[in-house]
Amino acid sequence: MIGRRGKLLIALYVVFLVILFLMCSTDLIIREPEKEIYQIAVIIEDAKSDNYVNFRKGMDQAAMEFNADVRFITLYEKRDAQQQAELMERERQDGADALIVVPADEEQAAGIQPVIPVIFLRSGQGEGTGAGSIITDYRKMGERIAHEILQDTPADSPVLAIRDTGRQSTMDRLFLEGAEAECRAAGRCWQIGTGKESIRAFLETLETPEGAKTVILAATPDILAQAAGILADSPSIAARVQGLYGRGSTLPILNYLDRGLITGICVTDEYGIGYLSVQMAVRALEGAVSQLPEVMDSYYITKKKLREPVYEKLLYPIE
Amino acid sequence: MPKKKLLFLLAVCLLLAACQGTRKGEQKTSVRIGISLYRADDTFINNLQSIFEAKAKEYEQENGIKVILDIQDAKGSQNVQNSQVERFISLGCDVLCINPVDRMDASAIIDMAMTAGVPVVFFNRQPVEEDMNRWDQLYYIGVDAKETAILQGKMVVDLYKEQPEAVDLNGDGVVGYVLLEGETSHQDSLIRTEWSIRTLKNGGVPIEKITGGIANWERSQGSALMEQWLSAYPGKIELVVSNNDDMALGAIDALERTKTDKVNVIGIDGTTPGLEALENGKLLGTVSANKELYATVMLEMAVSCALGESPPEEYPLEEGTYYWTPQEILIRETRKTEETPSQGK
Numbered sequence: 104m105i106g107r108r109g110k111l112l113i114a115l116y117v118v119f120l121v122i123l124f125l126m127c128s129t130d131l132i133i134r135e136p137e138k139e140i141y142q143i144a145v146i147i148e149d150a151k152s153d154n155y156v157n158f159r160k161g162m163d164q165a166a167m168e169f170n171a172d173v174r175f176i177t178l179y180e181k182r183d184a185q186q187q188a189e190l191m192e193r194e195r196q197d198g199a200d201a202l203i204v205v206p207a208d209e210e211q212a213a214g215i216q217p218v219i220p221v222i223f224l225r226s227g228q229g230e231g232t233g234a235g236s237i238i239t240d241y242r243k244m245g246e247r248i249a250h251e252i253l254q255d256t257p258a259d260s261p262v263l264a265i266r267d268t269g270r271q272s273t274m275d276r277l278f279l280e281g282a283e284a285e286c287r288a289a290g291r292c293w294q295i296g297t298g299k300e301s302i303r304a305f306l307e308t309l310e311t312p313e314g315a316k317t318v319i320l321a322a323t324p325d326i327l328a329q330a331a332g333i334l335a336d337s338p339s340i341a342a343r344v345q346g347l348y349g350r351g352s353t354l355p356i357l358n359y360l361d362r363g364l365i366t367g368i369c370v371t372d373e374y375g376i377g378y379l380s381v382q383m384a385v386r387a388l389e390g391a392v393s394q395l396p397e398v399m400d401s402y403y404i405t406k407k408k409l410r411e412p413v414y415e416k417l418l419y420p421i422e
Numbered sequence: 423m424p425k426k427k428l429l430f431l432l433a434v435c436l437l438l439a440a441c442q443g444t445r446k447g448e449q450k451t452s453v454r455i456g457i458s459l460y461r462a463d464d465t466f467i468n469n470l471q472s473i474f475e476a477k478a479k480e481y482e483q484e485n486g487i488k489v490i491l492d493i494q495d496a497k498g499s500q501n502v503q504n505s506q507v508e509r510f511i512s513l514g515c516d517v518l519c520i521n522p523v524d525r526m527d528a529s530a531i532i533d534m535a536m537t538a539g540v541p542v543v544f545f546n547r548q549p550v551e552e553d554m555n556r557w558d559q560l561y562y563i564g565v566d567a568k569e570t571a572i573l574q575g576k577m578v579v580d581l582y583k584e585q586p587e588a589v590d591l592n593g594d595g596v597v598g599y600v601l602l603e604g605e606t607s608h609q610d611s612l613i614r615t616e617w618s619i620r621t622l623k624n625g626g627v628p629i630e631k632i633t634g635g636i637a638n639w640e641r642s643q644g645s646a647l648m649e650q651w652l653s654a655y656p657g658k659i660e661l662v663v664s665n666n667d668d669m670a671l672g673a674i675d676a677l678e679r680t681k682t683d684k685v686n687v688i689g690i691d692g693t694t695p696g697l698e699a700l701e702n703g704k705l706l707g708t709v710s711a712n713k714e715l716y717a718t719v720m721l722e723m724a725v726s727c728a729l730g731e732s733p734p735e736e737y738p739l740e741e742g743t744y745y746w747t748p749q750e751i752l753i754r755e756t757r758k759t760e761e762t763p764s765q766g767k
Binding site: 150151152153156159163167172174175177179193197332336354 | 452462463472475476479483488490491492493494509513695698702
């Protein structure tokens with residue numbers, strides 16, 4: 104028979120257990136370490152993400168490692184700086200802790216005074232603003248590819264650069280400026296054109312000095328892939344082309360390079376840029392006041408180099 | 423006193439219920455869609471993804487509802503896809519669009535989605551019926567494989583009836599064909615093969631199978647097989663029946679490499695490179711799903727699910743779950759001949 108005192112002790116014990124349970128369930132005793140998830144928005148300058156496949160892989164990898172939730176956003180119209188500024192504001196209002204931006208207009212971007220940390224991916228022009236920047240020197244890239252063209256092709260082959268219709272991005276402009284300077288310095292004939300109607304129609308009207316074939320330099324990855332597709336389908340056009348060069352490392356471009364339709368490409372470590380940009384954004388959120396700009400190297404790749412382990416890792420990254 | 427307490431409790435409950443009601447009534451201003459692709463380098467899937475992204479932006483502009491897309495490549499691994507789904511759910515995706523790696527093994531995805539209460543729109547690779555019947559928030563968007571195959575066969579039957587010499591290229595009264603098949607685990611592969619050949623036979627085309635092989639939907643594998651067959655059966659192959667455009671393009675690559683002509687190649691999907699090959703006269707024909715509509719239905723279905731609405735009425739669902747995208751035959755020169763209705767298996 105339990106006495107009154109015993110009953111009281113049991114009641115106290117039950118109350119104690121209940122309190123203990125409540126404290127555990129409300130994290131008062133066992134507290135899970137809180138992991139802050141950083142909300143990061145990536146806003147590129149393009150209306151589609153085809154040229155950012157490896158970048159996104161790097162970005163996703165860093166997002167997992169640094170506990171970030173990364174949203175990848177394209178513009179409605181490519182290179183619309185006004186819209187990009189609106190999207191930056193929208194993302195800030197929607198709770199983004201940091202932004203990673205490929206500026207549609209680098210000069211305009213330089214004037215932005217961001218409220219939250221912004222990492223800019225720039226093309227080697229002007230002073231950096233924001234919490235950090237990653238620079239790919241597109242002028243140098245243009246000079247590099249022109250150097251290779253000058254070495255690989257006969258001196259009487261004119262270089263025809265094809266650029267996009269409408270407004271050029273800073274990276275396209277710097278890439279062509281670099282190539283033009285190098286070609287002109289070497290006395291090589293330099294022409295520039297836009298595929299106003301279509302790249303095919305443009306290539307069909309190629310006129311070259313007698314006996315000489317034209318070297319084609321594509322300003323954008325899209326033009327490079329299109330031009331390579333045309334050379335694959337049209338032997339008559341291909342017969343008038345000495346070589347096709349450009350920049351970018353999308354899968355179609357790499358396949359065309361592998362098939363020998365593209366002679367050489369300049370690339371950067373896009374996976375590395377994606378990874379680094381998220382890492383820098385997280386660092387900025389964790390209090391890094393100013394981070395030195397990271398300058399990325401560019402590489403010239405031909406079919407022969409495509410399967411070299413160092414480039415294979417760069418071009419076909421595995422998460 | 424107890425009566426007063428009871429009234430007080432009742433008032434608190436009513437207040438809480440009212441708060442809950444207000445929250446439910448709030449209009450969402452953004453939706454987040456988690457998309458996992460079985461392989462992002464598959465040309466058809468890649469085309470569809472691009473159109474889907476464009477449609478999402480159009481929707482965002484037209485309706486003022488922000489659409490956040492999280493797109494991941496499962497790289498042919500079901501384990502990777504399962505992890506991606508887990509991450510999508512932990513990131514708070516409102517709906518999932520899943521292109522399953524292994525259609526027989528979608529149960530893990532469905533379990534996670536059901537537990538989290540996140541609807542799933544499967545596409546392109548159809549999970550087994552038992553899985554699809556487990557929850558009323560599971561949908562499938564794809565093309566009817568049997569219809570695809572019949573259309574593929576029909577394009578050759580019609581051509582044969584009009585110009586037999588355009589199909590029986592060596593004029594021996596028999597059309598020697600080879601078959602390029604997709605991966606064995608994909609439901610469409612077997613059905614496309616069976617019904618395409620059956621349509622050719624029933625349509626009166628005097629076909630004779632020379633050989634066939636599995637090229638797993640891939641251009642490079644299709645090319646390698648075709649090169650072997652061209653050297654093993656010189657001058658015998660008149661028609662290449664391929665389960666998709668990529669393998670058909672692989673066969674064309676082999677034909678070009680070996681400088682072989684007088685072989686007709688037919689594919690399925692109407693991918694961008696496939697349509698280019700058609701334009702250039704290298705591909706005889708293809709069966710193309712209306713990819714614009716395919717992506718539109720996927721998006722609208724996903725957004726409706728995310729907003730907690732019922733699926734859009736303008737896209738009627740078979741058994742409340744399946745939507746079959748209409749398809750059309752695209753053939754050299756004439757290009758467009760006919761379009762099928764959006765329903766009906």
